[in-house]
Amino acid sequence: MPERSTESDSSVSAGAAFAAHPGATADLAAREAAATDRSGYVPASLPDAVVRCESVDDVVEALRLAHARGVPVVPRGAGTGLAAGASAHAGQVVVDVRGMNRILSIDPVEMVAVVEPGVLNAEVNAAAAEYGLFYAPDPASTAICSIGGNIATNAGGMWCAKYGVTRESVLGLRVVLADGRVLRTGRGTIKGVTGYDLTALLIGSEGTLGIVVEATLRLRPRPVRTETLAAYFPDVETAGRAASAITAARIQPSILELMDGPTLDAVDRAEGTRHRELGGAFLLAQTDGFGAHLELDEIVRAVEPFATSIRRAADEGEAAALVKARRDAIPALERLGRVSIGDIAMPRNRLADAFAGLEEIAARTGVRIFSVAHAADGNLHPIVVVGPDESITEGPAKAALGEMFHLAKRLGGTLTGEHGVGLLKREWVAEELGETSIELQHAIKAAFDPGGILNPGKAI
Ligand SMILES: Cc1cc2nc3c(=O)[nH]c(=O)nc-3n(C[C@H](O)[C@H](O)[C@H](O)COP(=O)(O)OP(=O)(O)OC[C@H]3O[C@@H](n4cnc5c(N)ncnc54)[C@H](O)[C@@H]3O)c2cc1C
Incomplete structure (x- = not known):
């Protein structure tokens, strides 16, 4: 280091x-x-x-x-x-901008909130809940991450399986540009297409085009009913096949999250739970809406041929405990050492192939890889854990990150599904995007920030 x-x-x-x-x-x-x-x-x-x-x-x-x-x-x-x-x-x-943390307004009829960038994701949801509404993009870090950071990374989360990522829930932005001018993008209406979509361009731009100082967010009605189950499988590849079977059956879960056996071990040790006894991999599924129980029946039918055990949550408390197990995954792994979190995404029918590929990478590079996934989005987080003094930017951990990208590419996927490129994945960006796209992206950067002062060396 x-x-x-x-x-x-x-x-x-x-x-x-x-x-x-x-x-x-x-x-x-x-x-x-x-x-x-x-x-x-x-x-x-x-x-x-x-x-x-x-x-x-x-x-x-x-x-x-x-x-x-x-x-x-x-x-x-x-x-x-x-x-x-x-x-x-x-x-x-x-x-x-963490100190800019006010919720400026909530319009419960239009189902729109206007917030400052330092407001935490969970604070928006708590405020929306008072009106029977919710803000859909809910990263596992909901309690500790800011809306401005979510917008800059185009963050995803569990409910994104059904409601889409951050870009699908942001209607407009107020942004300070590199020279101090203030730009307003988008609008407060649900629809609107005047001009180029600068809101969409700024979302996911990782602080390289401007600083978000206000956001107009789309809220949604809280589902009348939710149903939750945990299914356990002999191994992670089988769990991947089960998740693909749900997608292939055209069922729309609101949550579909996967954890492999080693991650279950870590969660059990950190939280005193006993998931690992039930199988070598775990799939959390939730459905919502008036027909939630019927949709969950369909999910049971899709996963039954693969599962060793299926547990349907009897009440909200049990459902919350299952969701919490998934939210606990990264903090539980962080107890084991320094983590480097991959974020590859691929077509949803290639999940089992991806898990097989990750096992090969672990064997070849000698690193320990734990896996969690937003399975409904084909978004995998292969997590490399190294010793507290080992580097993640060189040596085996770095090699594994590169191999993960090439695995995703071979499977028709991408380098990053939701965490962004930042500094750590920049060397593979041009390979994925190609020359023409990179040229255009640098031209866009120059138009917003001719002096190159905004978060240089990140994203593109
Ligand atoms: C335990 C854990 C679980 C996680 N789970 C998820 C998950 O499920 N899904 C997911 O997508 N991510 C997840 N993350 C990653 C992280 O929480 C998200 O990337 C989040 O969006 C970052 O928000 P932040 O406020 O912490 O941003 P920061 O880390 O402060 O910044 C992130 C990027 O945004 C830029 N930025 C921040 N604020 C602004 C602003 N106002 N204007 C312009 N640029 C800005 C920064 O320059 C940087 O490039 C997880 C992280 C942890 C630790």
Whole structure:
């Protein structure tokens, strides 16, 4: 692992440019806290300063200063990212918007919320629940990640199986551009197609095109009824086949999540549960709506030929415990060592092939790979766990990440389904996108940020 320097390697500290900003600090603890995210990546040095913003004007002022001096800035939400997208090093300044955390309005008739970027995902859902509504994109990190970060990564989650990822739930944005101008995109209406869709372009742009300072979110009616089951299988490939069988049967679960045996072991050890006794892999399925019980019957029929055990939740408490087991997976693995989380996605009928391929990669590279998956989206998280002092950016862990991408590519898939490219996956982007797309993407970046000061070295 690189030795970290606390000194700036720029001849004039970038932080000095922000001395006039009321939210700026060069405090060592603040710079350490803002240097990386939950990806396991450790930058070799610390950012020069952190600018804590509490209003749109604070962000405008920060970007005007950065623009005037050509200082690179790294937008930061809650720092739960898994691709080192919010990591920052010497010569850079972090613009932290976590303090912009107000829910500005909820219109229960239009089912629309307007929020600041630092609001946590779960806080939006708690506020929406008071009106019988919910916000669908619910990452497993819902309690700790911000809406701004969700938008910047186009985050997914469990309910995305039925309701789509973040892009399907954001109607409009207010964004501060690299030179401090404020851009409004989209609208507050459910439909609207005037002009190019800049909202869609900004979602998933990983802080490289602008800083999100407000979002208009689409809410949905809370389902009248949900039904939940856990099915267990002898091994993860069989579980993958069962998940593909659900998709092939044209059933639409609202949640379809998969965990392999080693992950079940880790969850059991961390939480005192006993899932592993029931099988070598676990599939969590939930249906919702008036016909939820009928749809769940169909899921039982689809998975029965593969399963060793099927447990239908008797009540909401049991259903919540099953959902919690899946949410606990990454924190449980983080107890075992440093984790590097893959995020490949592939056609949903190739899940079993993907799990077989991952076993080969583990054998070839000698790394331990644990797997969880948003199975209904074909989105797999192969998780490499290394020792606390081992690197994830070189050696076997890095080699495994590259091999995972090539496996996904062979199966007709992609490098990242929801976590983003960040810093950690950038070397494979051009291979997936191709020359023409890369040229166009760099031209778009230059149009938004001609000086290249917004989150340089990330995403494309
Ligand atoms: C236990 C655990 C479970 C997780 N489960 C999921 C999951 O199920 N699905 C999923 O998609 N992700 C998941 N994640 C990853 C992470 O929570 C998401 O990527 C989340 O969207 C990041 O939000 P954040 O506020 O922490 O962003 P950060 O980590 O602070 O930043 C992420 C990226 O967004 C940019 N950014 C942040 N705020 C802004 C802004 N206001 N304007 C412009 N750019 C900005 C940053 O520069 C960076 O590139 C999980 C993480 C953990 C630790």
